[in-house]
Amino acid sequence: MNKSDPKPSIEHIESNSIDLKEKNDVLDDVQLATDSEHDITLKEALKVYPMCIFWGIIISSTIIMEGYDVSLLGNFIGYPSFQKKYGRPFEDHYELTGPWQVGLSCASSVGAFFGVLSNGFLIEKFGHRKVIMFFLVWMTGGIFIPFFAPRVEVLLVGQIFNGIPWGVFATMGPTYSSEIMPVALRGYMTAFVNLCWATGQLLAGGILKGLVSNTTEWGYRIPFALQWVFPIPLIIMTYLAPDSPWWLIRSGKEEEAAKSLARLWNKKIHHRIPQQINLMKHTNELEKQQHNSKSNDEKGWRGYLQCFQGTNLRRTEIVCVCFIGQILAGSSFAYQPSYFFRQAGLDPANTYKLNLGTTAISFTGCIVSWLFINKFGRRRIYVTGYFFLTSLLLLIGVLAIPKQTPGIQWTQCGIVLVWVGIYATTIGPLTYTIISEMSATRLRAQSIALARNSYNIISLLSHIIQPYLLNPGEADLKGKTAFFWFGTAFPTLIWSYFRLPESKDRTYEELDILFDRKISARKFASTELDYVPEVDID
Template identity: 60%
Template sequence: MTLREALRDHKPAIFWAVVIAATIIMEGYDAILTSSFYAYPQFRKAYGERVVASDGTISYEITSKWQVALGSATATGTIIGVFFNGYLAERFGHRLVINVSLIFMTGFLFIVFFSTSIEVLLVGQILCGLPWGVFATMGISYASEILPLQLRGYFTSIINLYWATGQFIAAGVLQGLVGNTTKWSYKIPYALQWMWVVPLFVFTTLAPDSPWYLIRKGKYEAAEKSIKRLGSKRIQDKAKTTLAMMIHTNELEKEQQRLNDQTTSGWKGYIQCFKGVNLRRTEIVCIAFAGQVLSGSTFAYSPSYFFSQAGLDPNDTYKLNLGTTAIAWTGTVCSWFLLSRFGRRTIYVTGYFFLVLFLFMIGVLAKPAENHGSVKWAQCGFTMLWVSTYALTIGPLAFTITAETSATRVRSQSVCLARNAYNLVNLISTIVEPYLITPGSANLKGKTAFVWFATALPTLIWSYYRLPETKDRTYEELDLLFEKKVPARQFASYDLHAETNYDDKIKE
């Protein structure tokens, strides 16, 4: 099947993958919203502490401890939500879990919207993190299970596009309301999160269940109906063949588990991720995903507070913030063209190299930026280059690598572990970052880039030696490559068809 044929014959699957993945917009929206409020005049006045300068000037500042608390609140709720999602999605299916999460989301937003103190806001952020944890991983596993091989990379990476879309919308809302001197300047951005709930609930209810999920539950007739719903009329006659291949792959993985005396039922699926060949897969998906944070994203991806500390006025800060999110959105779209031409490993490693380089340059310019205004803009320029590179490479690729590398029988659990590896590292980074950059603490400003350079460089080295190439490999081929313990740098060139036992498996 060519890419054009896949696009032509699987339009329903594309549509439903896009719909389910759209839930990530809400998480992306809030991810930049709360951190951007730290430099927002009205938010600081409502929730910050009063600061009197030596010349008598009064200002308000969200202290380091509350920046840490608010940043950690969402991450903490998300971690809990992600772990529960791995179990709930496998037991109840994608659709039901998403709809229940949307209902809870609606209620938790009331706490955030009507909060009158930073303590109540903190509680609301923790609770909102629970459904966001569900949304963060559901789109990846669902898209990877309903789309054919040719579309798998594009529409698992669309998760990052939705993340960027949410951030772009948030940046636009913040820019439009930065001049508002009332409480609605920060209340309206919170309230806008409600607009996603109803349409997402309706579309999710109408979506078909994943055929892989139905096969794992032994519901073969329902799986066949789902396959037919996910394909065009041109390929309806191939539904039984597709079903047979999916059942064969499922049985192959069950046989691998029986040989190792393993099981994936319930919470035991998480244990399965750390046994046998799955341990290597878990390492890859966790570090590839956590690599997004280790690359310095807490510092550079949402840089409004860094821009404000660099001495730019609020209007310039939020204009740059809006431009940065627009770059991230455009970069994610452009990444699809890279996916069609280059391997996942090539894109990830190359992108990481440039991210490390840009962090080093931002840090080098920190000292001269203290005395030269033009150097501050150069720092901003390198930050935007960092964001564009991130959006072109490791941003969307982490989702694709996670979806393709995990074994199908423990995909929900693997995706959840990968996402929580990201969340745990992100939690640490949100605790550390305010103390590094806030004037009342270390006040490193641009030198903060050196800290993240120290985490990004080892991750670059790891990706070169440990990240395998999954492009153009079926799930069955990947199962066999991991089973044979093929080195990461040989995944692309290893010829499975040269082995008679592989061809015998296909004939079976």
């Protein structure tokens, strides 16, 4: 020190000492909270986080409505009473024309696109609960349109209108669950979102099977009306739910975040709440530092721009390709198979029996996936599942080449059921876990919205293409349609091997560090992190 330099005052020295002590205390809390996340077992997590599970189930249950209606419209296309009301005579029965099949299949996706897009910033501005309640009320009124639709044009408008809240619900479940769950439960409860989707499909399949012989207008009106069962109880439960503590931290509401954790956690671990608050604040500040963002940059449309900057670009690529991988794997062809079964030569009764069996397999597969999700990790299950799905598409296409016999037709239908089982235990549920974990916490709503809208766009294209590939008045490819989807599935399989990282057992801060270091996707699981980066917490 220069002699001319003034000596630091005692107050200045003491102030620096206090600041250093506080900083060290925060880093200690961050490390303790991180260690706690890693050390807790599944059995222990079930005991101390029961309310996390309960509220995750409640919020994710909104997706049952989307799964129900998407399955309903997808399978109504081959439904006799629906075809008679909205279709045209074709040989000895009624048939929706190709353009109207496309229009009705795409309608809800159009609405969902705008619902998802708006939800990306509505969540950050108003929080999960208020947004869900608003769109549940919207949904309650919107059901009147398809229920009373006198013409197919009105039905189309109704599907677009109702698609907006379905888009909101589709992104809300994984967003909320990923923010209230500890690492030990995060994979299970984000994958639970797909179980809700499958539950909606199972309900729709059972109702359609029960009413397939009803040739009156009530054969399709009753399934529409049953959607009114969902909104009111969900509005009440959502009102009672706690807000996401991560959202509260991002909004600068530290005390409310602590109260939210107190509602979510068992009293036995309430002493760890200050440590968790510091971990969330530390992660939040680390991401702001990495993104060079200000406190409110993620509140509006600018958050979407940040998803394409710096390391966020890689994260956005992963969540988007992973989600559209569900469509590219052939789900439009194999996951809603009623129309394919009809075109394969099966009568309506057998078609909807198989369809109900398909939804039951899907439901069971989601539960079975929980046995593997934490044992094998996200990456291995996704890549392995994609390999088998791609192979089965090739096999279905090959079986469609020779002259078709009842034995070959039933074999194709059987392989479709196997395809659904593999899908439901691998990429179906794992996709929701991956998109929830790969995004930065400050950009989670926007990242999941971008992923879901990427899915919606590809889904729209598939709904335009798929009916023309199968429709007897168009290409009439029947099982050969599988060759088309094999052509989209195989490149996605290659991408998943080289670009999809492993996020199992990682806290969000650890994932931030791994992405910031540009670690290879195949080395995410093996890279060791043994320090906590220093950031300034206000």
